[in-house]
Amino acid sequence: MGAAQRRAARRGVPIYCWHSLGPPPDGARDPFLYVSGAEFDRQLGLLNERGFRSVTLSESRSFVPGNAAVLTFDDGCRNVMRHGMKPLAKHGMTAIQFIVAGLIGGKNDWDVKHGETPEQLMDEAEIRDWLAAGHEIGSHTVTHRNLANRAEAEAREQIFSSKKMLEDTFQLPVRHFCYPHGRWTPRVAELVAEAGYETACTTKFGVSTPGDTPHRLPRIFPLSTSELAGKAAHRLARRLTSLRNVR
């Protein structure tokens, strides 16, 4: 969280996005989707030190910018409970997890089929514990489909059914949506609005400002400087490996 991010926060609300917490498993294809529990604790400590407090996505739409932040997690991984609950409680912050409604208690099949290591997703009891601790859930579709390349009927089903499934199971309104793989089209965003979601998060980088369309909210991906450097090196190494394989 450098000076540039602090300046940007004055113009709007940063919506932070994490995926997994804890050590990356052996063979993880993208270890940078993992932030260690200690690093997460440090990141929340920095937010606290700078006077930020966590607000919900609903509040963020009407909140006076300056010291509000939204904390989001994509996919509903069990490791977020294991490594995140304590730091969140310690810093008095709440977060939202975007749940894949048809894979509760399952695994990240959508990544595993591309060679990613399996990650356990929260089951129903764990999601209830998450909610009981004052946190929120949102929808991340039924099966984590890329909605940008689906027929409209299927996109609609993923968007509408996931909301109903989560609301029926947990008996609460599900107001927020997150696009799997960060992929959406204007038509998909319209369907999300039609389903009754107040907001939808994208993977576009930036601070959310009052002028943003609520179903296209940008987010920020918190990595430490060393992780950023590591990520650049990792990407470069992967590119070099693929170039070598072509030859």
Ligand SMILES: [Zn+2]
């Ligand atoms: Zn996802």
